Amino acid sequence: MLNNDHPIESIPAFVLGALDADEAARVAAHLAACPSCRAEAESFRTVVGMLPYAAGAAEPPARIKRQLFARIAATSAESTVPAAPERPVTPPSHSAKPVRWAVPVMALSLALALGFGAATFEARAQADRLAMELATSRQTLGLVETQLAESRQSGAEVAARLMASQQQLAHTQAQLAESQREVLALQEAGQQGEQFVSFIAAPQTVSRTLGTTGQAPDKASARVFMQPGHNRLVVLIHGLHTAEPGKVYRLWLARDNQAVAIGTITVDEDGIAELAVDAPEPMDTYDQVMITLDAMDMTTRPSDEVIFEANL
Amino acid sequence: MSRLSSPATGLSTAEDEALLARVARSDSNALEVLYERHARIVYATALRMLGNAELAEDIVQETFWRVWRRSGSFAAGRGQVAGWIFGIAHNLCIDELRRQRSRPMYAHGEQEQQALIEQTDDRGDVTSTAIERERRRVIVAALAQIPPEQREVLELAYFGGFSQSEIAQRLNSPVGTIKTRTRLALQKMRDLLHAQQMSAEDLHD
Numbered sequence: 001m002l003n004n005d006h007p008i009e010s011i012p013a014f015v016l017g018a019l020d021a022d023e024a025a026r027v028a029a030h031l032a033a034c035p036s037c038r039a040e041a042e043s044f045r046t047v048v049g050m051l052p053y054a055a056g057a058a059e060p061p062a063r064i065k066r067q068l069f070a071r072i073a074a075t076s077a078e079s080t081v082p083a084a085p086e087r088p089v090t091p092p093s094h095s096a097k098p099v100r101w102a103v104p105v106m107a108l109s110l111a112l113a114l115g116f117g118a119a120t121f122e123a124r125a126q127a128d129r130l131a132m133e134l135a136t137s138r139q140t141l142g143l144v145e146t147q148l149a150e151s152r153q154s155g156a157e158v159a160a161r162l163m164a165s166q167q168q169l170a171h172t173q174a175q176l177a178e179s180q181r182e183v184l185a186l187q188e189a190g191q192q193g194e195q196f197v198s199f200i201a202a203p204q205t206v207s208r209t210l211g212t213t214g215q216a217p218d219k220a221s222a223r224v225f226m227q228p229g230h231n232r233l234v235v236l237i238h239g240l241h242t243a244e245p246g247k248v249y250r251l252w253l254a255r256d257n258q259a260v261a262i263g264t265i266t267v268d269e270d271g272i273a274e275l276a277v278d279a280p281e282p283m284d285t286y287d288q289v290m291i292t293l294d295a296m297d298m299t300t301r302p303s304d305e306v307i308f309e310a311n312l
Numbered sequence: 313m314s315r316l317s318s319p320a321t322g323l324s325t326a327e328d329e330a331l332l333a334r335v336a337r338s339d340s341n342a343l344e345v346l347y348e349r350h351a352r353i354v355y356a357t358a359l360r361m362l363g364n365a366e367l368a369e370d371i372v373q374e375t376f377w378r379v380w381r382r383s384g385s386f387a388a389g390r391g392q393v394a395g396w397i398f399g400i401a402h403n404l405c406i407d408e409l410r411r412q413r414s415r416p417m418y419a420h421g422e423q424e425q426q427a428l429i430e431q432t433d434d435r436g437d438v439t440s441t442a443i444e445r446e447r448r449r450v451i452v453a454a455l456a457q458i459p460p461e462q463r464e465v466l467e468l469a470y471f472g473g474f475s476q477s478e479i480a481q482r483l484n485s486p487v488g489t490i491k492t493r494t495r496l497a498l499q500k501m502r503d504l505l506h507a508q509q510m511s512a513e514d515l516h517d
Contacts, residue, residue, distance in 0.1 A: 009491045012498040013476045017406055018469035020477055047501045049395020051470050052402070053447040054455060055360040057352035060372045065347060068373045072340050072380055 006030070006037050015044040199234055199276070200225050210289065210308035217241055220271075222291060222308040226283040233283055235291070237265065237273040240307070247293050252302045253279055254288040261299045265291065287312050324349075324443050328393035336383040347376050350394055353444065354401040361405040361471050371408070375401040402470070409473035454504040462497035465490055 007027050013019050014027040031038045199205060210222040219239035226233050235251060243249055249265040260280065267273040279286065290309035292302040328349070334342035354375050358368035378400050386396050455463055468479045476494065480487040 009488075009495055012495040013469065013491055015498070016466075016469045016494065017402060017473075018475050018479070018494070020475050043502055044498045045395060045399075046392070047498055047505060048470065049392055049398055050447060050451045050454075050505065051466075052353045052357040052398045053444065054451045055353070055356045055471070056448065057441075057444050058356040058359055060351055060355040060369055064369050064373050065344075065351070068347070068376050069340060069344070071373075071377060072343070 006034065008037075008040070011037060011041050012044050015041050015048050199227075199232065202227065204228070208289070208310050208312065210291065210310040212308060213306050215293070215305055216307045217271075220307070224289055224310070228284045229282050231278045231280070231282055233262070233275075233277055233279055235265065235273070235275045235277075237267065237271075237291075237308075239271045240267045240273060241271065242267050242269070243293060246296055248296050249273070249307065250292055250294045250299075250302070251275060251277070252290050252292065253286040254290070255286045259288075259290075259302050261302075283312070325392050325394075332379075332383050332386055332393050335380060336386075340380070343376065343380050346379065346393070346397070349441075350397050351376065353394075354398065357398065357401060357471075358405055361402075361473060362408055367408060371401055371404050374404055406473040450505065450508055454501050454508070457504055458497050458500045462493045462500070465493045466497045466501075469494060 010027050204227045205225050207225045222237045224235050251262040252259045253262050263277045265273045265275050291307050293305040294303045331342040331346050351372055355372050358371035468474045476490050477487050480490045
């Protein structure tokens with residue numbers, strides 16, 4: 001394309017306005033600095049300036065000219081004040097006419113100038129740009145909407161799954177809580193059992209089988225476990241009936257004929273009862289133990305309904 | 313370089329420059345004369361390029377509005393006033409065409425144009441001046457003398473508003489070939505018009 005760095009091959013296209021923007025800019029820069037190429041371009045410009053005549057001639061509608069000069073009159077009227085000092089210098093035939101013409105048509109010409117003319121042309125260009133931007137925006141919007149719809153769909157799925165998971169989680173948590181309660185209860189029971197077992201199995205523990213009275217069921221048996229010098233007392237009972245309503249089995253300890261209520265004993269459906277309790281004093285300070293069937297509220301002295309009793 | 317000026321057109325060129333100088337001094341009467349002289353060619357060119365009367369009318373008004381506002385930027389002694397005015401109109405048409413072609417909905421549906429050299433002389437004859445008819449005769453004669461493939465790229469470039477790379481694409485030819493055809497076409501046209509001018513001056517001497 002370049003001939004000894006002169007863009008000879010591109011100059012005719014440049015004069016025709018038929019180069020892409022970047023190449024046109026390069027050629028223009030070269031022409032600015034190169035007189036011979038500039039002269040070459042000028043020689044083509046004369047030819048190109050003749051080309052429009054090949055298209056023929058056609059009379060534009062008369063209103064085009066009216067609108068053009070209304071537009072010019074409107075802007076001339078606008079610039080009357082700053083241009084005033086120069087006005088007297090120009091011949092009256094040139095300066096007076098446009099102004100005189102401008103006044104009566106001012107209102108109309110302004111409207112025309114604004115309604116047609118540059119406004120129309122530039123508005124169309126702007127409208128085209130806006131239309132293109134709008135088309136692009138619409139495309140983008142469409143894309144985003146599709147993506148959004150897809151996201152919404154998968155979002156709904158995810159939400160449904162999430163909800164199901166949450167429900168499951170809540171259920172599981174409830175189960176877990178319940179299990180934990182059960183575990184705690186079991187642990188507690190286990191601990192209690194362990195306590196019993198460890199206490200009963202300890203080498204220093206001594207036991208006494210309590211004697212039954214005539215009021216005790218035939219196969220009833222009770223045994224107390226304790227350690228000398230310690231307050232802890234464990235009672236295991238078999239073969240006892242559940243206490244009738246309003247009554248309760250109560251454990252008493254006595255010394256010097258003075259009985260002290262230590263605790264109540266609950267017998268389960270199998271006739272078994274167990275009680276671990278701490279006496280107010282060490283066990284070896286008491287000389288008697290008994291279990292009576294007492295009225296619920298009678299805690300000051302044991303009733304006559306003695307079920308088990310033993311001397312310690 | 314040579315200025316294209318037969319005795320008739322030479323007078324017209326000098327008059328144009330004087331008129332433009334008055335336009336530069338905000339003389340709207342001078343602009344009116346320039347309009348009367350050149351608006352018909354501008355309109356016909358815009359009609360041919362855009363194929364739309366409404367758009368062509370806008371081009372006419374905008375072209376002479378720019379002549380009014382930019383008359384000071386015309387470099388006297390470099391080219392003709394008419395060529396300068398046509399250049400303004402041509403640029404506006406190219407802008408419009410490129411805008412149309414950049415539209416997403418543009419469907420490459422440009423109308424078939426009658427070849428310039430086959431165009432009947434009827435259009436505009438009622439109103440065209442002797443100068444216009446003379447210039448038209450000269451340019452059409454010159455166009456008729458260049459090879460058809462060169463005339464084609466010239467028409468696509470000037471009246472079609474296509475860039476060299478766009479023409480290369482349309483004609484399925486390398487850009488280099490298109491540029492060469494364009495250069496050969498304009499060089500030949502320049503020589504033909506120069507010879508025409510010489511013979512016209514000889515004739516009148």
